[in-house]
Amino acid sequence: MNRKDFFRKGLAKAFSVMEEGVNEISETWKTATEEKGSEDPDTKKEESPSSEDSIAIPLPKPEGKKFKGFRNLQFPPGADQTGKRFFSKCTGCGDCIYACPYSVLFPVPDDVTGKHFPRMDVNLNACMLCEGYPCISSCQTGALKHYKKNESPKFGKAVGNFQHCINSRTGEKTCEACAITCPIPKVVNFKGNKPTFSKDCVGCGQCVSSCPTFPKAILVK
Known part of the structure; x- marks a missing residue:
């Protein structure tokens, strides 16, 4: 066999193998297509997501109770605790507001x-318990x-939230800001490294202002 015949027969055999592979792929594709087309339409319908199974878009919730004003507000120094006299006599002139040197x-x-x-x-701006109470003196x-x-005035009582306290984080009596700034003697006491507030607390909020943490470890209620 010469070289020319050898290459001719080799190429013929190679093309024959390629043709068989192509035919096999075609048959496989045809079978798969027929099987897909023969699926039960009812089954396909069941598998398709219905309107009930689709993702529901949440509708806006109806508005709740209307805003009733500010929360956690205190009366000015010199007002009665119930506010009955205060509301009946206050004209809203604003003299006490202008007289307050700390804009409380x-x-x-x-x-x-x-x-x-x-x-x-x-809890936002502490009352400094000014000597002579200029806010009271300005009220006519x-x-x-x-x-x-x-x-003494009584605006509320300080309550501690020890989990936010620096002492809670360090495990030591690291901070004493609340005790140092409190204007009433012996109101702030420590049990170990935990500050507590006695019933003599007037709720001025100076301890809240001095607390260096955020969120605050003290709140007047």
Whole structure:
């Protein structure tokens, strides 16, 4: 056999193998296509997601109760604890607001009377318990009255949230800011490294302002 015949027969055999492979692939593809086309349409319908199974888009929730005003507000120094006298005599003039040297008081609108009553939030801005209480002295209507001898204001009581306290994180008595800034003697006491607040607390909020953590480890309620 010469070289020319050898190459001719080799190429013929190679093409024969390729043709068999192509035919086999074609048959496989044809069979798969027929099987797919012969699927039960009812079965396909069941497998397709229905409107009930589709993802539901949440509708906006109806509005709840309307906003009823500010929360956790305190009356100014010199107001009665119930606020009955305060609301009946306060004209909303704002003199006490301007008299406060620390800008603790701010006007809060009242929809019923149309007045703007002075209020404060000691968790945001502490009352400094000024000597002589200039806010009380500025009031000319009797809505705010000076305290009697040995009488103290009562805005609330400090409550600790020890998990946010620096001492809780360090395990030691690292911080004493609340005790140092408290204007009332022996109100802040420590049990180990945990600060506690006695019933003599007036709720001025100075301990809250001095607390270096965020969220605050102290809250006046």
